Amino acid sequence: MGEVSDLSGFLFASLAVWRLTHFFTSESGPFFVMEKIRQSRFGQATSSALACFECMSIWVAAGVSLHPATGFATWLLGTFAMSGFAILVERFLAEPVSITEVLDSRETSDELLQEYGQRRSYEEK
Template sequence: MDAPWFTLLLGALATWRATHLLALEDGPFNGVLRLRQAAGNSLWGQLLDCFYCLSLWVAAPVALAVARNPLEWLLAWLGLSGAACLLERLGPASPPPLLNLEGDSDELLWTKTRSAGDDPSARPTPETSPETHTDTGPVHRVR
């Protein structure tokens, strides 16, 4: 690749993706989850629990692909880790709620659709609603 900015961009995205996978996801076939459980509360386990710490270690080998000399490697290492941290902060603060298809009551999920003029604060709660709607259309998430 002739464009260094493109290589740096790919390196930043790769650093974020690998760090996110190791620190915050269960991984394919729960492999990463088992790795974190095996590490426990050891030094390695604490490293896997901290996105920001882990991004430094993930960025180090990625920086080798981006840099051409030792000074560039040092700058790329810290820059890739910083970019991964910024990308992580741009994401949602918490994962979205999961759709519950088991039929249990969930206050965030409603099967009754609302019109544009409905006041959400006047909407009955599941406990006080006189009727139960089970299959009236698409599920809408209400905040």
């Protein structure tokens, strides 16, 4: 009962990769620790890695997958599998993108919304 199966171990480790990666890339942390790191010289030197969830998930997964790995091949496979799972979780939990069109009140480009007398011919454009 106390033994963790391979699948549940993978899921727990992958969720840990997601949580750590989300913390490093998207949160301020307690006492704004991550915010201070991002603003420091270290943060400026590693700003691309700290801003990219996909990049950081590889590094975090590489560290997490050291524990269950029995060799180089299992470590490499575990790294990519945990990183991929973390990326899927991040995309699933991300807020949906809302695309709205803002019409300029001075000029409308949609001829169907214009009054019949204001309709321009194609030659006038």
